[in-house]
Amino acid sequence: MQREMIETLSFIAVIVIVTVAMIWLLLPYYGAILWAIILAILFNPLQLKLVAWLGQRRNLAAAISVLACIGMAVVPVSLILASLAREATGLYNRINANQHDPAVILAQLQAALPPFVLDLLQRFDLGDFAELQGRLASWLMQVSQSLASRALSIGQNTAELFVSFGIMLYLLFFLLRDGGDLTRIIRDGSPLNPRHTNHILEKFVSVVKATIQGSVIIAAIQGGIGGIAFWALGIEAALLWGVLMGAFSLLPAIGAALVWAPAAIYLLLSGSYVKGLILLAVGTLIISTIDNVLRPPLVGKGTRLPDYAVLISTIGGISLIGMNGFVVGPLIAAMFIAVWSLFIDDQPHI
Numbered sequence: 208m209q210r211e212m213i214e215t216l217s218f219i220a221v222i223v224i225v226t227v228a229m230i231w232l233l234l235p236y237y238g239a240i241l242w243a244i245i246l247a248i249l250f251n252p253l254q255l256k257l258v259a260w261l262g263q264r265r266n267l268a269a270a271i272s273v274l275a276c277i278g279m280a281v282v283p284v285s286l287i288l289a290s291l292a293r294e295a296t297g298l299y300n301r302i303n304a305n306q307h308d309p310a311v312i313l314a315q316l317q318a319a320l321p322p323f324v325l326d327l328l329q330r331f332d333l334g335d336f337a338e339l340q341g342r343l344a345s346w347l348m349q350v351s352q353s354l355a356s357r358a359l360s361i362g363q364n365t366a367e368l369f370v371s372f373g374i375m376l377y378l379l380f381f382l383l384r385d386g387g388d389l390t391r392i393i394r395d396g397s398p399l400n401p402r403h404t405n406h407i408l409e410k411f412v413s414v415v416k417a418t419i420q421g422s423v424i425i426a427a428i429q430g431g432i433g434g435i436a437f438w439a440l441g442i443e444a445a446l447l448w449g450v451l452m453g454a455f456s457l458l459p460a461i462g463a464a465l466v467w468a469p470a471a472i473y474l475l476l477s478g479s480y481v482k483g484l485i486l487l488a489v490g491t492l493i494i495s496t497i498d499n500v501l502r503p504p505l506v507g508k509g510t511r512l513p514d515y516a517v518l519i520s521t522i523g524g525i526s527l528i529g530m531n532g533f534v535v536g537p538l539i540a541a542m543f544i545a546v547w548s549l550f551i552d553d554q555p556h557i
Contacts, residue, residue, distance in 0.1 A: 236370075236371055237531075238371060239375040240375075241534070241535070242375050243374075243375045243376075243382055244382065244415075245419055246276050246375075247379055247382035247383050248412055248415050248416060249415075249416065249419060250272050250276050250383060253275060254268055254269060254384075254386070257271055257272060265384045265385075266384060268384075269380050269381075269384035272383050273379055277376070281372075393408070394408070403549055406545065407542070407546065410541060410545040411542065414537060414538050414542075415534070418534050418538065421501070422533065425456055425497065425501050426454065426456045426457060427453060428501070429452055429456040429462070429463045429494050429497055430450055430452045430453025430463070431453075432493055432494055432497070433453075433463055433466065433494055434446055434448060434449020435449070436467070436486060436489045437449065437470070437486075440474075440485065440486060441482075442470065451466050452466045452494070454530075457521055457533045458518055458521055462495070464494075467489070467490040468487075468490060470486060471483050471487040471490060474486060475487075516537075516544075517537055517540070520539065521533050521536045522536070524536020524537070
């Protein structure tokens with residue numbers, strides 16, 4: 208009996224060691240692997256239909272699904288990122304050329320403010336516009352330097368991006384082709400009982416679908432409407448601000464208002480009352496309403512997470528691992544709740 212226990216513990220130790228080693232080996236390209244899994248889940252319904260239409264020819268169906276993924280997801284995102292890089296570079300150059308002088312901006316704001324607002328700011332020690340000018344100039348310089356460094360790093364890591372892209376597409380093909388077999392292997396190899404394994408796998412798939420489909424749809428709609436509004440009102444770098452609104456829309460409750468609200472306030476204070484009111488109306492009545500209407504059925508239904516859990520997990524995920532965190536954060540939170548719910552349900556009730 209003791210010999211069998213030693214063998215069992217030794218085998219478990221070997222499994223843990225090789226699993227940790229494999230994770231360490233894959234870490235440099237975890238993003239490519241993550242998005243291959245996500246895209247495989249999203250395009251699996253198309254794969255199943257193609258397999259049925261093509262007489263069970265899974266290789267051909269997987270190849271067509273990968274091409275569809277490239278056309279529907281990869282190409283549009285690449286074009287948007289290329290345009291975004293050009294606008295960000297142009298904004299950076301204009302800031303460095305002092306075309307957006309903080310002193311001029313603050314002078315316009317100070318001249319537009321009514322006297323009672325200036326008196327109120329003085330009471331709270333917020334009326335020192337020279338100090339605000341210094342802070343604004345420092346912030347703009349930090350933002351411009353950040354944009355420049357990101358653009359430079361993207362250019363320097365072009366080869367690595369192509370490698371990651373190739374790995375993602377290569378893995379996506381096999382995940383689409385062999386997804387059913389891989390799922391059965393995971394179920395058979397899981398040390399958990401079948402009910403727990405099935406519940407966790409179903410929760411994983413539902414959270415990925417809800418997070419990506421729901422969040423991306425909301426981000427695209429809000430960012431598109433916001434970008435069009437900025438362009439129509441003559442605000443520079445409308446695509447950049449639209450993409451930022453789309454990115455911030457991933458955060459429930461706060462969302463795209465972090466971009467359009469300061470812009471509307473600036474327009475109002477600078478004397479562009481009509482433009483400011485239009486942007487305020489679009490942001491309040493359309494952009495924010497879209498978030499309130501679409502997020503519960505698209506995101507909340509699949510994740511079954513309260514808004515505060517989605518907000519905290521999204522911010523935490525992004526702060527830890529970058530933009531991939533908007534998926535990984537809510538996924539971890541949903542898995543946490545799912546596992547603990549299973550544990551609580553299995554406890555004997557007195």
